[in-house]
Amino acid sequence: MNRSMANRFTPYMFMAPAAVIMAIALLYPLGYMVWGSFRDWNPSQTIGEAEFVGLKNYITLWNDPNFRESLGVTLRFAFFVVTFEMIIGVGLALLLDREIRGMSVLRTMFILPMMIAPVVVGLMWRYMYHPTVGTFNRFLDSWGLPKVDWLGQYALGSVIIADIWQWTPFIFILSLAALQSLPRSALEAARIDGATGWQQIIHIKLPLMMPVLIVTGLLRLIDAFKVLEVILVMTEGGPGLSTEILALRISRTATEFRELGVAAAMSNYLLMLLLLLTVAMFAFTRWQESRAARIRAAVEEDA
Amino acid sequence: MPTIHLDNLIKRYGDLQVLHGVDLQMEDNEFTVLVGPSGCGKSTTLRMIAGLEDVSEGEIYVDGKPVSHLEPKDRDLAMVFQDYALYPHMNVAQNISFALRLAKRPKAEIDKKVREVADMVGLTEFQARKPGALSGGQRQRVAMARALAKDSSMFLFDEPLSNLDAKLRGQMRAELALMSQRVQKNMIYVTHDQIEAMTLADRIVVMHGGYIQQQGTPKELFQKPVNKFVAGFLGMPPMNFLEGDIEDTGAGTFIKGDGFALRLQGERAATAKAHKNKQVTLGIRPSDLNFDADASAEDALSLDVMVSEYVGAQSVLLCRCGPAKVMVEVNSETPVALGQTLTFAVNPNGVHLFDRQTEAAL
Numbered sequence: 261m262n263r264s265m266a267n268r269f270t271p272y273m274f275m276a277p278a279a280v281i282m283a284i285a286l287l288y289p290l291g292y293m294v295w296g297s298f299r300d301w302n303p304s305q306t307i308g309e310a311e312f313v314g315l316k317n318y319i320t321l322w323n324d325p326n327f328r329e330s331l332g333v334t335l336r337f338a339f340f341v342v343t344f345e346m347i348i349g350v351g352l353a354l355l356l357d358r359e360i361r362g363m364s365v366l367r368t369m370f371i372l373p374m375m376i377a378p379v380v381v382g383l384m385w386r387y388m389y390h391p392t393v394g395t396f397n398r399f400l401d402s403w404g405l406p407k408v409d410w411l412g413q414y415a416l417g418s419v420i421i422a423d424i425w426q427w428t429p430f431i432f433i434l435s436l437a438a439l440q441s442l443p444r445s446a447l448e449a450a451r452i453d454g455a456t457g458w459q460q461i462i463h464i465k466l467p468l469m470m471p472v473l474i475v476t477g478l479l480r481l482i483d484a485f486k487v488l489e490v491i492l493v494m495t496e497g498g499p500g501l502s503t504e505i506l507a508l509r510i511s512r513t514a515t516e517f518r519e520l521g522v523a524a525a526m527s528n529y530l531l532m533l534l535l536l537l538t539v540a541m542f543a544f545t546r547w548q549e550s551r552a553a554r555i556r557a558a559v560e561e562d563a
Numbered sequence: 564m565p566t567i568h569l570d571n572l573i574k575r576y577g578d579l580q581v582l583h584g585v586d587l588q589m590e591d592n593e594f595t596v597l598v599g600p601s602g603c604g605k606s607t608t609l610r611m612i613a614g615l616e617d618v619s620e621g622e623i624y625v626d627g628k629p630v631s632h633l634e635p636k637d638r639d640l641a642m643v644f645q646d647y648a649l650y651p652h653m654n655v656a657q658n659i660s661f662a663l664r665l666a667k668r669p670k671a672e673i674d675k676k677v678r679e680v681a682d683m684v685g686l687t688e689f690q691a692r693k694p695g696a697l698s699g700g701q702r703q704r705v706a707m708a709r710a711l712a713k714d715s716s717m718f719l720f721d722e723p724l725s726n727l728d729a730k731l732r733g734q735m736r737a738e739l740a741l742m743s744q745r746v747q748k749n750m751i752y753v754t755h756d757q758i759e760a761m762t763l764a765d766r767i768v769v770m771h772g773g774y775i776q777q778q779g780t781p782k783e784l785f786q787k788p789v790n791k792f793v794a795g796f797l798g799m800p801p802m803n804f805l806e807g808d809i810e811d812t813g814a815g816t817f818i819k820g821d822g823f824a825l826r827l828q829g830e831r832a833a834t835a836k837a838h839k840n841k842q843v844t845l846g847i848r849p850s851d852l853n854f855d856a857d858a859s860a861e862d863a864l865s866l867d868v869m870v871s872e873y874v875g876a877q878s879v880l881l882c883r884c885g886p887a888k889v890m891v892e893v894n895s896e897t898p899v900a901l902g903q904t905l906t907f908a909v910n911p912n913g914v915h916l917f918d919r920q921t922e923a924a925l
């Protein structure tokens with residue numbers, strides 16, 4: 261082997277261990293899941309014993325009103341959660357992006373919820389939502405207001421509030437970082453040009469933050485589709501199917517209904533949804549990079 | 564256009580005081596240049612006028628009315644920043660028209676104004692480009708056009724040319740001088756470059772360490788600097804300084820130092836006589852030293868040539884006079900050998916005397 265060939269292969273040699281681990285840890289289970297989704301598979305069987313049923317699991321699911329309900333819950337949950345978190349997170353960042361004493365302490369406090377383990381968050385909120393001894397109802401009671409059936413009648417809303425509490429900080433810190441990296445002098449120029457605080461936000465800050473906000477929003481959306489622990493602890497998907505998000509339904513299908521094939525097919529639906537979002541995110545960043553490259557090329561051409 | 568008056572302006576950042584009472588009066592349509600070394604407080608002064616920094620003490624008056632409580636947008640001014648401060652997500656036309664759009668001017672008027680100023684600075688073909696797709700010089704022009712479009716009565720510039728390469732800087736400086744004649748507004752211009760200051764200014768304000776050192780026309784400051792700092796800051800190559808003592812003898816008033824004994828004449832002799840036996844610093848600009856082999860010793864300096872820098876028609880010689888270094892300019896045709904001792908006649912009107920302790924001019 262000559263030297264140049266050796267040089268060409270060296271990087272691949274270094275990458276090989278990582279690639280092997282990836283293949284075993286990632287691709288094998290994934291393949292297993294895809295393979296299993298085509299079978300009528302009971303947990304007492306090995307995958308080889310299970311009967312091959314083609315696309316039956318997928319079709320059954322598509323026609324299953326409970327699955328559709330669950331998909332609907334997931335979509336609604338993700339939509340509301342991400343919308344509110346973006347609005348509140350970006351709003352807080354805009355509000356707290358200033359140099360006053362104690363601000364750094366305040367900022368640190370704001371990101372605490374994100375650091376708490378999801379199970380603990382779930383337990384905490386379940387306690388606070390408790391119909392009789394919960395913080396909220398006791399508070400309402402003390403003001404003489406009627407109690408609210410948080411985790412019953414308004415379960416989805418209550419779960420959404422808990423998630424907003426936990427994940428708004430994520431949007432907040434990323435927005436704050438984006439804000440603080442904005443060109444200071446452009447904002448000063450805007451002040452001189454006559455922009456009020458609101459106009460600075462609308463015409464300068466938000467447009468310049470937009471690339472970061474889009475990626476942040478997509479990341480949050482991907483995460484929101486996968487949420488499990490907090491809801492599991494708070495409501496276990498109930499009452500009825502009102503908070504049964506896909507991840508919960510998958511786990512119930514596998515353990516309670518003992519339908520591994522259907523659970524696998526459902527996982528694949530979720531996977532496709534997430535893949536779509538991930539591809540959208542990468543497409544967006546690629547598009548941005550290529551646009552930046554085009555602009556650079558144009559400048560060099562002029563020079 | 565308004566008169567601007569800074570009254571004992573003081574700026575503190577926490578406990579650190581960076582401006583120690585700046586008093587300044589700027590008349591109608593005057594081009595004022597604040598010049599000084601980096602960190603002397605020029606930008607701070609300008610930004611306080613703009614309203615981007617709070618005033619710690621003192622007041623800013625525009626046409627006699629205090630303005631230090633007003634927001635930048637209410638001060639009727641436009642500003643060009645060192646890094647241009649363009650809006651990266653807007654194209655050239657949108658950058659230029661931003662202030663007008665915020666002011667909700669009619670669309671036809673905005674379009675007309677944008678065309679007019681884009682034309683003025685030579686950006687007509689680039690109106691649809693974003694700043695990222697422009698060269699440094701073009702961005703500079705956009706910043707200028709954006710300021711012009713506002714039609715404010717005051718223009719502030721914070722080192723607008725210092726990010727450009729030398730050739731472009733010279734070109735833009737000339738265009739700026741032309742523009743300032745055409746638009747007839749109050750201009751306040753901050754720079755650390757004394758050449759920009761000398762060429763552009765109606766009035767130069769030299770700052771150092773948070774104090775105004777001297778203000779006046781470029782000529783006044785060049786000919787009658789009030790202290791050693793101003794004398795050394797303006798002029799290129801810079802003024803030479805030699806330490807000496809004043810001695811009044813029967814033969815005249817002399818300033819004597821290591822390697823020279825120079826006879827003072829006229830007014831300067833009289834001034835020096837009044838400060839007999841004082842330790843002084845003698846200042847002479849390179850342009851006031853003329854190569855003259857026949858000059859008498861008491862009207863001339865004898866200098867040992869150390870280095871010769873060829874810069875075209877002129878050469879700059881770095882010489883030694885006793886322990887001090889002295890720069891002179893000679894015609895490049897003059898035959899000069901390194902190590903040679905040459906005699907330079909001193910222009911009697913180009914002699915500056917400074918108190919060595921206080922550094923104030925005598």
Ligand SMILES: Nc1ncnc2c1ncn2[C@@H]1O[C@H](COP(=O)(O)OP(=O)(O)O)[C@@H](O)[C@H]1O
Nearest residue numbers: 576579581599600601602603604605606607608
């Ligand atoms: N935000 C700030 N906080 C503390 N010190 C500052 C701040 N801005 C400027 N200074 C100090 O004030 C002095 C003057 O700064 P500046 O006006 O920017 O100088 P220049 O003449 O170079 O424009 C400098 O010593 C600088 O370190």
Ligand SMILES: [Mg+2]
Nearest residue numbers: 605606607722
């Ligand atoms: Mg500065």
